[in-house]
Every structure is written in C-alpha cells, then in structure tokens.
Amino acid sequence: MLQRLAFQSRWRVGGLAGLALGSALGALHCAPSQSAGPSAAVAPTVASPAPAVSAPAQAAEPDDARGGRLYDNWRTERRLSQSFAADSPKTPEPDGKGGPNGNGTLNDGAGHPIPNTGHDYRLKNLFGWDLRGADGVDGPAYHDEPHVLRRNLLTDTRSASEIQRWLSEGDTQTPAYGQVLDERDLADLTAFLVKTRDGELARPEGIFRLEAAAPEDYELIAGADPVRGRELYGYTCEDCHGKDGRELTLDGMQSVGTLSRSIAYEVSFKIQNGLAGSPMKRQVQEKTGAESARAVLDLLAALCDRTAFPALRGRDAEDVKDGDARCGAYLK
Numbered sequence: 001m002l003q004r005l006a007f008q009s010r011w012r013v014g015g016l017a018g019l020a021l022g023s024a025l026g027a028l029h030c031a032p033s034q035s036a037g038p039s040a041a042v043a044p045t046v047a048s049p050a051p052a053v054s055a056p057a058q059a060a061e062p063d064d065a066r067g068g069r070l071y072d073n074w075r076t077e078r079r080l081s082q083s084f085a086a087d088s089p090k091t092p093e094p095d096g097k098g099g100p101n102g103n104g105t106l107n108d109g110a111g112h113p114i115p116n117t118g119h120d121y122r123l124k125n126l127f128g129w130d131l132r133g134a135d136g137v138d139g140p141a142y143h144d145e146p147h148v149l150r151r152n153l154l155t156d157t158r159s160a161s162e163i164q165r166w167l168s169e170g171d172t173q174t175p176a177y178g179q180v181l182d183e184r185d186l187a188d189l190t191a192f193l194v195k196t197r198d199g200e201l202a203r204p205e206g207i208f209r210l211e212a213a214a215p216e217d218y219e220l221i222a223g224a225d226p227v228r229g230r231e232l233y234g235y236t237c238e239d240c241h242g243k244d245g246r247e248l249t250l251d252g253m254q255s256v257g258t259l260s261r262s263i264a265y266e267v268s269f270k271i272q273n274g275l276a277g278s279p280m281k282r283q284v285q286e287k288t289g290a291e292s293a294r295a296v297l298d299l300l301a302a303l304c305d306r307t308a309f310p311a312l313r314g315r316d317a318e319d320v321k322d323g324d325a326r327c328g329a330y331l332k
Contacts, residue, residue: 060184064201065282067192068273070185071123074177076277084180086120099180106175114175119147121175123189127153129265130204131196137265142210142217149173154197154204164190192273199289206293207268207300214325218265220300226330229302232295236283245309254318257309261320261327264300271296304330 069077075084084098087105094113096104105113106121119125125145128138131153138145151174156163164186170176178186195201208218233245237256240248245256260267272292274281286292303309304327311319324331 062184062187062191064188064191064195065273067188067190068269068282069276070181070189071192072269072273073122073124073276074181074185074189075122078181078185079277080180087116089116089118106177106179107170108172108174109170109176110172114173117147118145124269126174127151129269130154131193132204136204137210137217142212153193156193156197160190160194163193195289201289202268202272202284202293202296203289204265204268206290207297208265211325215320216263216265216326219325219328220264220297220304220330222328224294224297224301224330226298226301226305229298229300230305230308232299233302236299240280245303246312249312253312253315255309255312257303257306258311258315258319260300260303260309261306261324261331264326267303268296268300271299301327301330305332307332 066077075081075086080098085096085104087094087096087103094101094103094105094115096116098104099106101107101113105116108114114121125138125147126149127133128136128145128148130136132139133152134140134148134150135152135155136148137143138148158166166174167181167186167189168176168178170178177189181189192201196203206221208220210217211219237245241256242248249255254262256267270280271283274283284292284295286295306319320326320331322331
C-alpha cells in the first residue's frame with residue numbers, strides 16, 4: 001500500500017477522478033494555528049507596536065500546464081465560446097463573433113486583421129502540436145498545412161520577456177493575443193513555451209520522430225518500456241477511461257487505444273498538459289523533461305497493444321493494421 005501511494009505521488013490523477021481526489025485531500029488540510037498572544041498574567045514591557053504593514057502579495061507562479069492548454073485552444077480553455085467565434089475560412093467576408101474587430105478576427109502586430117485561413121487563431125494550428133512550425137509535423141515536408149508559420153518555437157532564442165511581449169503584441173503573421181488574453185494567460189503560455197524549449201518539460205523528439213513515409217508522418221522512438229507504461233496507465237488513466245480504454249472516449253468515435261495509435265503526437269501533448277476546457281489536467285509529473293518524455297513514451301508504447309486496448313465495439317476496422325509504422329515494434 002505504501003509503495004502504491006509513493007508511486008502515485010509522482011502522478012496526477014486526471015479527469016473527474018482527479019477532482020474527487022483533490023476534494024478528499026482538501027478536507028485533510030488543518031486550519032492554520034492561531035497565536036495565543038501574550039499571557040494575560042504578564043504585562044508587556046514594550047510599547048505597543050505600530051500597525052503592521054501588509055507585505056505585498058506575491059504573484060502566483062505561471063502554470064505551464066495551463067499554458068499548454070491555452071496553446072492548444074485558448075478559446076476553449078478560457079470558456080470564451082459564447083463571446084468569440086472565429087471567422088469562417090470558407091466565406092469571403094468576416095462572419096465570426098467577438099475579438100477586437102467584433103467579427104471573429106484577430107489583428108497582427110500592426111493592427112491589421114489576420115484572415116482565418118483554417119488556423120482558427122489557435123497556436124497549435126500555427127506552430128503544430130510539436131511547436132516546430134514549418135519544420136515540424138504540420139510543415140511542407142509532412143502534413144503540409146497551409147496555415148503553419150515558418151517559426152520553430154523550439155529553436156527560438158528570445159528571452160521569456162521577449163516571447164511574452166511577442167505573444168501579446170503579435171507580428172506580421174502572428175496574432176496579437178493580448179487582444180483576447182490577459183497577463184496571466186500570457187505568462188502561462190510563455191512558461192509552457194520556454195520550459196518546453198529548454199527541456200524542463202518533455203520535448204517532442206523524446207517521444208516521436210518525423211518520418212514522411214509513415215502514416216501521419218511520425219514514428220514512436222525506440223527504447224520504451226510498455227510494461228511500465230501499462231502500470232502507469234493503471235495509475236493515471238484507468239479510473240476515467242477504463243481498464244481497456246473504451247470508457248469515457250475522447251471523441252465518441254475512438255477508444256484511447258485507437259486514438260493513441262493513430263495520432264500519438266496529439267495524444268502525447270494532452271497527456272502532458274491536459275485537455276483544454278475539461279477536468280483532464282497534466283498526467284505526468286516527473287522531475288525533468290527527459291523523464292516526463294520517457295513516461296509519455298512508455299504510456300504510448302503500452303497503448304500500441306491492440307488486444308489490451310482495443311477499438312470501440314463494432315469499430316475494429318478503424319484500428320491500425322499490422323505493420324503500421326507509427327507504433328513500430330510496440331504494435332501488438
């Protein structure tokens with residue numbers, strides 16, 4: 001039992017189970033002790049002190065996991081669906097809602113509206129799930145998404161303050177997110193980008209490599225431990241998604257197994273940061289980015305077992321086939 005608790009202390013339970021656990025632990029917190037003050041039998045020998053000056057409140061540390069969810073979908077994470085609807089890329093005139101122009105568009109650094117070419121003003125669409133922009137999985141050598149920008153955030157050498165200012169003010173291609181996000185949002189986003197770049201959080205190359213010949217243009221890297229990954233799944237995912245990954249499905253169409261086997265680059269991102277706008281939060285809590293990447297890779301390798309984590313009932317035809325390169329040697 002003690003070993004189980006020690007193991008769990010390194011992992012955050014996600015989903016509704018995580019919220020329940022948080023409530024239970026909150027009930028265990030003791031109230032702060034109250035000072036008894038000077039004894040009534042002993043008169044103070046010093047003059048009454050001047051009124052204490054309250055120390056300024058310390059700003060909360062940026063939440064890099066929340067920053068990752070904002071990177072994925074800031075509108076959903078901020079619950080802005082009712083106030084902001086992105087302009088449709090299929091219509092010639094802006095027809096959205098909200099934002100600085102009132103029509104679902106955001107402006108560039110010079111204050112000119114940026115048309116929605118399919119990116120919906122989401123950073124993950126502009127720079128990819130792997131943060132590498134045109135150098136990454138969405139670039140011209142791989143998915144060839146038309147809206148991906150030619151900036152690799154993993155090789156960006158700017159300081160954190162420079163990146164936060166850029167996120168706020170935008171440039172000729174990047175929206176000025178300060179139009180719709182506040183300082184806390186921008187600080188969280190910056191922390192996510194900088195910590196990922198600097199290796200404090202898991203970097204994508206520690207989980208998968210780009211391969212144009214493979215379906216979806218990636219392969220999981222070698223060296224994972226699927227047995228450990230299955231154990232981690234039991235601690236982090238099973239309560240919500242079920243023993244075989246077919247409960248609480250992610251899109252109503254695929255099990256956790258089939259989704260992970262088909263688009264591991266997206267699933268790895270959500271394991272690390274959580275699902276925007278949902279109770280699912282970060283699922284890995286390792287000391288270093290390299291250790292986090294290894295844990296995510298172990299999980300994904302375990303999910304390559306089609307027997308242990310099958311497709312939804314009646315949807316077996318949608319699973320990956322024998323020899324699919326995405327899972328490589330982990331595919332069973």
